Amino acid sequence: MSAHAKSGSGAAKNDLALKWALGVLLTIGGILVILPFIWMILSAFKSESEMQNIPPTFLPVDATFDNFKHLFTEMNFGVYLKNTLIIVVFSFVGLFLNAMAGFGFAKYKFKGGSALFYLVLATMMIPGQVTMIPIYLILNEMHLTNTMTGIILPGLVGAFGIFLFRQFMQTIPDELLEATRLDGASEFRTFMQIVLPISKPILAVQGILAFIAGWNSFIWPLIIANDEKLYTLSVGLTLLKGQYGGNFALQMAGSTFMVIPIIVIFIIFQRHIIENFSISGMK
Structure with a gap:
């Protein structure tokens, strides 16, 4: 394999790794942004006593309207x-x-x-x-x-x-x-x-x-x-x-x-x- 082909293959791998890194970073950022909204919506279906639990529950144990x-x-x-x-x-x-x-x-x-x-x-x-x-x-x-x-x-x-x-x-x-x-x-x-x-x-x-x-x-x-x-x-x-x-x-x-x-x-x-x-x- 020529040096030019090897350099092209290495550049492609670097681009792929960069895309994966950006994807992971954006995914983590998206989760951090949306997590408070999910917590708010799930907490709306909890009772006040459940809201006071330590440690807090993520999903409602007894969902209520x-x-x-x-x-x-x-x-x-x-x-x-x-x-x-x-x-x-x-x-x-x-x-x-x-x-x-x-x-x-x-x-x-x-x-x-x-x-x-x-x-x-x-x-x-x-x-x-x-x-x-x-x-x-x-x-x-x-x-x-x-x-x-x-x-x-x-x-x-x-x-x-x-x-x-x-x-x-x-x-x-x-x-x-x-x-x-x-x-x-x-x-x-x-x-x-x-x-x-x-x-x-x-x-x-x-x-x-x-x-x-x-x-x-x-x-x-x-x-x-x-x-x-x-x-x-x-x-x-x-x-x-x-x-x-x-x-x-x-x-x-x-x-x-x-x-x-x-x-x-x-x-x-x-x-x-x-x-x-x-x-x-x-x-």
Whole structure:
């Protein structure tokens, strides 16, 4: 065997060993990352007495749903869930409005359009904490404090979503839109039947972000609402930690109830996210 062949064989073995080492390292890292989530989910099905066992048990000895039942019977998690779902639904309404605004900035030329778009982008540089007091005062003058409308309205549209939709929709060929208009389609029909189906990847990404923002809404509902009947799951989870600080099994159940839907949504839409990354790489 020649020296060149031997060196090539040695390089291949080194590459294989490096891949194995990286694979083992990434596997260990993945286990370390996911282990707390697995522990949280399993602990949600344990009794409080089992949670206090030393040494602790990894799998529940006597699995029970009592912790989840307690959330809805003693902690009004049913009310918190309803409020959170209302916010999530209107977050998707806001997603549709963001898409329409992004389409307008991307495909319509009008006087002052660029200046208006840059003004929208400028709002991204203002921290949300700075605008909370002015928004609260405005809503108070409109008698919308301590109402679900006051919780939903400020987060209905956002500059970041408009920016992402605008950047994506700029890549849609103008010829395609002109062809649909020549066929007699209205602007709204063109948007609904042509633009939105093409924009599935960015819709998936924005949909996940909108769902997470709505599902985890905490600060604004806590500020604007004085009535517990308007609280969200995140606020309810904070109340749970305050009222049942020593009941770790119940806290694990509440945290599991908060985390699982986000994981499920991500699993459902991850294919579209990967597709979006692929499209972005080809531009």
